[in-house]
Amino acid sequence: MNNGVINTKVFIERYLKIRDKRAQLIDFKMNAAQMKLYDAIAEQYRNGKPIRAIILKARQMGFSTLTEGMIFKDTATQANISSGIVTHEIAATNNLFRMSKRYYEHLDASLKPPLLASNAKELVFGFADGNSSIKCMTAGNGSIGRSDTFQNLHISEYAFWPKDKADILTGLLQAVPNEPNTMVVIESTANGYEDFKDIWDAAVAGENDFIPVFCAWWEHAEYTMPAEGLKLTKEERKMKETYGLSEGQLAWRRWCLKNNCRGSEDIFRQEYPSCPDEAFLMSGRPVFDNRRVMERIAGLERKQEKKPFREGSFRIRWHDAQSKDRIDSFTLGRGRDIRFYSMPKEGVPYVIGADTKGEGKDFYAATVLDNSTGERVATLHMQLNESKPFTEQLYCLGKYYNDALIGVEMNFNTAPIEELQRLRYPRQYVRRRYDDYKKTIEEKYGWKTDGNTRPLIIDREVDAVNNHVELFHDIPTLREALTFVYDDGGRPDAIAGKHDDLLFSDMIANEIRSQQRTTRNVDEQGRRAEWTEDMFEDYRGADEDGKKRLLKLWGEPKKWR
Incomplete structure (x- = not known):
C-alpha cells in the first residue's frame, strides 16, 4: 500500500486519469464507495497483514477502477512486482487492460518507468533492479497463473467465471505468497448462490482472512435527483425509515426503476441491492423462489428448529x-x-x-x-x-x-x-x-x-x-x-x-x-378406517393379484361391501 515514495491514495488522486460517464478524461478522485474499500485495505496494511478483500458490488461503484489503480501504483513504482488481473470474459479483460494502459499513458513523465512491452494484454516496466509487470487474463483460457508468482492479484466478476472456477481460483491463490506486501482482491456482482457467495459468507463469519466490503446503492453520492412534489408510496416510506434515505435518493430510485429496470422491483434489487442478502437472493437464475426458501430457512433457525428432532x-x-x-x-x-x-x-x-x-x-x-x-x-x-x-x-x-x-x-x-x-x-x-x-x-x-x-x-x-x-x-x-x-x-x-x-x-x-394411499388405515383410536367408495370400486375391478396388492396397500376395511 505504501511502497515507493508517494502514499497510494495521494498517488492515485494526483497522478492517475480515468474516463467519466461522459467519456471525458478526468483526475481520479475517490468516491465514498471507493474510500470504504481503500480504508478497509489500508487498515490491513497498517496491521502488517497480507491484504485480502472480497467485494460484493452494486452497479457502477468504481471498485475495479480503484483496484486497478492500487495495482498500477504498486507495479509501476518499484522493481520485481508481478501483478495479475483475471476477468470472466475477453471483453472485460480488454477493458481492464486499456484502463491500466491509460494510467501509464497519462502518468507524469517524471514518474513513468520505461515500458519494455505492451502486448498480449501485458505491461512490462523496466527498472535497474529488475522488471515489473501487469498481466491481464481471462478465466477459462487454459491453466492461467499456475506458473506465475504474483504480489498482487485482482479476481474480477468471480461469480460469472466458468463452471470450473473454484479449481481455477484455487490454482491462482497458490501463486500469491502469504506475505504482508501482497494483495488479493476478489470482486463481483452477485450471481445467486455459488462459490463467490460461499467465500463471502466465510469472510463475513471470520472463517477466512478476506475482509468483506459491500456498498448499498444509496451509499453512492451520484444516485440522487431533485424530488420536488414527490409523494412517497408505502414501500418508499418504509425504505426511507429503514435506511435513512433522502427524498432525492428515493426520487432517483423511482426514476431508475422506471427507465433502467423496466419497472421491475426484482431487477432493481438485483442491480442495485440495499443489503448483501438482497443481492444474492435477487440475482442469478434460480429455479425456485429463493426469497421464499430463505425465509423458510431463517424461520427454522429462529425457532431453533435447525437441528432435527x-x-x-x-x-x-x-x-x-x-x-x-x-x-x-x-x-x-x-x-x-x-x-x-x-x-x-x-x-x-x-x-x-x-x-x-x-x-x-x-x-x-x-x-x-x-x-x-x-x-x-x-x-x-x-x-x-x-x-x-x-x-x-x-x-x-x-x-x-x-x-x-x-x-x-x-x-x-x-x-x-x-x-x-x-x-x-x-x-x-x-x-x-x-x-x-x-x-x-x-x-x-x-x-x-x-x-x-x-x-x-x-x-x-x-x-x-x-x-x-x-x-x-x-x-x-x-x-x-x-x-x-x-x-x-x-x-x-x-x-x-x-x-x-x-x-x-x-x-x-x-x-x-x-x-401409495393418502389416508390413514387406522383412526385416532387405532381402529381400521373405512374404505372410500372409490377404493371399493378399484378393488372389485382388480384381478386376484391386484386385489392382494390393494389389500397390502390399504389394509382390510372395517366393513366389506
Whole structure:
C-alpha cells in the first residue's frame, strides 16, 4: 500500500486519469464507495497483514477502477512486482487492460518507468533492479497463473467465471505468497448462490482472512435527483425509515426503476441491492423462489428448529451373520445418517424417494414423505463409495415408516433395487413401460429419470417448494434448492461444486405418491378406517393379484361391501 515514495491514495488522486460517464478524461478522485474499500485495505496494511478483500458490488461503484489503480501504483513504482488481473470474459479483460494502459499513458513523465512491452494484454516496466509487470487474463483460457508468482492479484466478476472456477481460483491463490506486501482482491456482482457467495459468507463469519466490503446503492453520492412534489408510496416510506434515505435518493430510485429496470422491483434489487442478502437472493437464475426458501430457512433457525428432532442410524441384527440373507430385526441407535423431523405414526402412509450416487456425485440420499399431508418427515444422507450400507439403512427406514413405498432411481445404479428385492422388502415403486417387440406392458422396480420425466418432477417440486414450503423441515435440502439454477443452456441443474442429491430424492418421493394411499388405515383410536367408495370400486375391478396388492396397500376395511 505504501511502497515507493508517494502514499497510494495521494498517488492515485494526483497522478492517475480515468474516463467519466461522459467519456471525458478526468483526475481520479475517490468516491465514498471507493474510500470504504481503500480504508478497509489500508487498515490491513497498517496491521502488517497480507491484504485480502472480497467485494460484493452494486452497479457502477468504481471498485475495479480503484483496484486497478492500487495495482498500477504498486507495479509501476518499484522493481520485481508481478501483478495479475483475471476477468470472466475477453471483453472485460480488454477493458481492464486499456484502463491500466491509460494510467501509464497519462502518468507524469517524471514518474513513468520505461515500458519494455505492451502486448498480449501485458505491461512490462523496466527498472535497474529488475522488471515489473501487469498481466491481464481471462478465466477459462487454459491453466492461467499456475506458473506465475504474483504480489498482487485482482479476481474480477468471480461469480460469472466458468463452471470450473473454484479449481481455477484455487490454482491462482497458490501463486500469491502469504506475505504482508501482497494483495488479493476478489470482486463481483452477485450471481445467486455459488462459490463467490460461499467465500463471502466465510469472510463475513471470520472463517477466512478476506475482509468483506459491500456498498448499498444509496451509499453512492451520484444516485440522487431533485424530488420536488414527490409523494412517497408505502414501500418508499418504509425504505426511507429503514435506511435513512433522502427524498432525492428515493426520487432517483423511482426514476431508475422506471427507465433502467423496466419497472421491475426484482431487477432493481438485483442491480442495485440495499443489503448483501438482497443481492444474492435477487440475482442469478434460480429455479425456485429463493426469497421464499430463505425465509423458510431463517424461520427454522429462529425457532431453533435447525437441528432435527432426532438423528440416528439403524443397528441391524441379521438372521445369518455370515450370509446376511435376511434382516431379523433392527433398532435405532447413535449415528448421523438419518435426520428425523417427525417419528412414524400408526396407520399413516409414507413414501420414500431415493437418489443413488451418479457421475460426479459422492452422496446417497433419501427423503421420507407423509403421503397424507405431504410433510417431509426424515432424510437419509450418506457419503459412500458403494451402495450396500445405504440400502440396508434404506430398508430399515422403510420398515420403520410403516412399510413405506420406496422408489429408488435406477439411472446409474440398480444395485439398491436388487438388494431390496433380495432382502424381501415388501413395497417398491413400479414403473410401467410398453415393450414394442412383445406388444405388452412391462413392470419394473425403480424410478427412471430421463428427458421426459426430469422436467416433470422438477416442475412439481417447484410447485411444492414455492407454494408449500412450510412442509419442508430439512435445511440441507432447502440449501440445495438455493443452488439449483438454470444454466446457460436453460437446463435446471446444481451449480458446479454443489449437490442436488437430497433435492432429487425429494422430487422422486413427491412424484411416486400416486402408488401409495393418502389416508390413514387406522383412526385416532387405532381402529381400521373405512374404505372410500372409490377404493371399493378399484378393488372389485382388480384381478386376484391386484386385489392382494390393494389389500397390502390399504389394509382390510372395517366393513366389506
